[in-house]
Amino acid sequence: MKDMLLYEGKAKQVYKAKNKPGQLVLSYKNDATAFNGEKKETFHGKGRLNNEISSLVFPMLHKHGIQTHFMERLNETEQLVYQTEIIPLEVVVRNLATGSIIKRLGMKEKTVFSPPLTELFYKDDDLGDPLINDEHALNLSAVTLSELKEIKATALEINKVLSSLFESINITLVDFKLEFGRMADGRIVLADEISPDTCRLWDRTTQEKLDKDVFRQGTGELIEVYGEILQRLQSVT
DSSP, X not given: OEEEEEEEOSSEEEEEETTOTTEEEEEEOSEEEETTTTEEEEOXXXXXXXXXXXXXXXXXXXXXXXXXXXXXXXXXXXXXXXXXXXXXXXXXXXXXXXXXXXXXXOOOTTOEEEEEEEEEEEOOGGGTOOEEOHHHHHHHSOOOHHHHHHHHHHHHHHHHHHHHHHHTXXXXXXXXXXXXXXXXXXXXEEESXXXXXXXXXXXXXXXXXXXXXXXXXXXXXXXXXXXXHHHHHHTTO
């Protein structure tokens, strides 16, 4: 199904799809990284879990009218997606204050953002993915003002869908990171993945962290935690 390797990132490999122009195969890796790649480790089974979680979440977004690059899950670690030109922006939606925003602004942990807070980061590993404003984004990412507004509005719609989905399995969606890509016809769609690598997820009862923070902070077993997320999602999807 897959052909030439086009790109390898921290968590995925991207291949051309064999005999399918305009389509790609994403292959999820077992590697985990944190702190801009300073902390690295390999966890057997992580790629399978992230692929399966994303493959459950994307169709849920489709049901709510949100366009994504996702086509289908191919096997345990691979999925077929539409080819897009990735826009070099990371869109972070925050429902509660934790992580970097506390360090930057001195906010109290678990401060509720109502409405949810949207932040933009310039996607550049060499620069450490710096926080930017709308004017920076317009100059750095080849998007128009109307497209930037669309991206931010879509991020908030995704937040509504995901917050409801995770609430149904007794999980709080604390914050998450999104990436968007431009299709060949110019449409901008959600790309990348939705997984515990890209979301902060807390159990609503125990406040236990069920995401990559257990690896960042060394507070739990990553495979066990990711497996718990998959099991809960399978119960409602």
